[in-house]
Amino acid sequence: MDVIARAESCWGIPHGECREDDPVTITEQAVAALKERAAEEPDNADHAQKLSWALINLAQLLSARREHTRADQVALESVAIMRRMLAR
Numbered sequence: 001m002d003v004i005a006r007a008e009s010c011w012g013i014p015h016g017e018c019r020e021d022d023p024v025t026i027t028e029q030a031v032a033a034l035k036e037r038a039a040e041e042p043d044n045a046d047h048a049q050k051l052s053w054a055l056i057n058l059a060q061l062l063s064a065r066r067e068h069t070r071a072d073q074v075a076l077e078s079v080a081i082m083r084r085m086l087a088r
Helices: 004-010 023-042 045-065 069-087
Strands: none
Touching: 004 023, 004 045, 023 045, 045 069
């Protein structure tokens, strides 16, 4: 299973039920992989949409850990991606 699928398996599941050691770490790895895909194919809206979704999930995970500053930054990055997509 690739890193993105592993991260997706944790989203929406309480931390205690996620099979991954650290949902934040695996989601950060998924975000990095999705950023690479988006950079390789900037015109592929699917990559941007998946990246935005991953960032929102990361923001939720960070917020649950009370890492609100990082959660805010990640959420704003997701919003910026969505705005660029909508502007096309």
